[in-house]
Amino acid sequence: MKYDIWCFIAWRSARDDTINLRKTRLVPLVGYPAGHIRAPSFLNPALATRGIDAIVIPWQVAPGNLPTVIDAFRHSESMAGFIATVPHKTALPQLCDHLTDDAAALRAVNVVRRGEDGRLEGGILDGEGFVAGLKSQGHDLTDRNVLLIGAGGAASAIALALAREPIASLTIANRSRDKAQALAALVGDMTGKKASEGPADPRSYDIVVNATVLGMKDTDPLPVSDTGFRPGQLVAEAIMQPPKTRLLSEAEQAGAEIHLGEHMVRAQIGLLIDFLFNP
Incomplete structure (x- = not known):
């Protein structure tokens, strides 16, 4: 099923107070295609349990558009960072400002955190x-x-x-x-x-x-x-x-x-x- 994620967030925030459109941090889970992505169903309950005001959402990005999308994430203060799945893990190292030791050695990234200054640090936890x-x-x-x-x-x-x-x-x-x-x-x-x-x-x-x-x-x-x-x-x-x-x-x-x-x-x-x- 395809849906507008922003409508979904607005609907959720109208129903309860688990999502605050002004404060909730976004964590896109970037992949292509995104229809197979199931991780948000595990991650979002864990975030709620730990009292972290954030939501993980599938984010479909074609490989050719990845640099443009990552640059937009860099400039968005609502982004806590993002998670990556197939086929983007080996393309992300060159789009990050800093890499953990393993990510730098393997030239692969599956999670990126955004600093307050917009700098991106990539890691690999698979x-x-x-x-x-x-x-x-x-x-x-x-x-x-x-x-x-x-x-x-x-x-x-x-x-x-x-x-x-x-x-x-x-x-x-x-x-x-x-x-x-x-x-x-x-x-x-x-x-x-x-x-x-x-x-x-x-x-x-x-x-x-x-x-x-x-x-x-x-x-x-x-x-x-x-x-x-x-x-x-x-x-x-x-x-x-x-x-x-x-x-x-x-x-x-x-x-x-x-x-x-x-x-x-x-x-x-x-x-x-x-x-x-x-x-």
């Missing part, structure tokens, strides 16, 4: 959120052999966060092998833990992670080259919508344990709020 999500569901990473599929913005952050855990090995598979090799080298340099590039064949791994966009559409091919899933294996998604992708369904049917993409976002809620409102 990796921390993903690992925290795994742990929240009782998954132990110790001595696990992990296959990570993808080498984009979220995948880069997840690779780094996984390598900081006591895993046995990390293999990165990507359509562009050069990108996978570059990410493996970067992760090794940053953590001292060897990572390698390899095929998207899940059969020999304890944990398989899909950090690509493959699975968001019904017509998408599987991100793996073989569906030889097995009991005792964990297959995890970074995709939130649909809640259970075809990859997860096939893994579950084969007896593997599955981990939904929403756990990454739920585990990131506190991290995102702290970054935006408690610098």
Whole structure:
């Protein structure tokens, strides 16, 4: 359903006092398309619980318009900052004034806070959120052999966060092998833990992670080259919508344990709020 977000805010403010049009800070969640975005349904209740007068709203921006929109955010005093999703995470570093160490190294950003002077600081929390999500569901990473599929913005952050855990090995598979090799080298340099590039064949791994966009559409091919899933294996998604992708369904049917993409976002809620409102 399409609607005018400003009409929605006005309607909410007329019904109760949870939104004050003069004081409430806005946190756009920027993506393209924006129809799949579910994170506001998790973030807004958390903001209310913490007594923070702000609202997170989906904000659809085509890639070619991103610089113009970010410049407008920079000059809007109503903006606390913004959150980014596909496909904008790797385009944002060059639009920020300052980056956290991880965001600068990975050249990826999924959250930006706006200073009082309009300066923008970008961070990347996908990796921390993903690992925290795994742990929240009782998954132990110790001595696990992990296959990570993808080498984009979220995948880069997840690779780094996984390598900081006591895993046995990390293999990165990507359509562009050069990108996978570059990410493996970067992760090794940053953590001292060897990572390698390899095929998207899940059969020999304890944990398989899909950090690509493959699975968001019904017509998408599987991100793996073989569906030889097995009991005792964990297959995890970074995709939130649909809640259970075809990859997860096939893994579950084969007896593997599955981990939904929403756990990454739920585990990131506190991290995102702290970054935006408690610098």
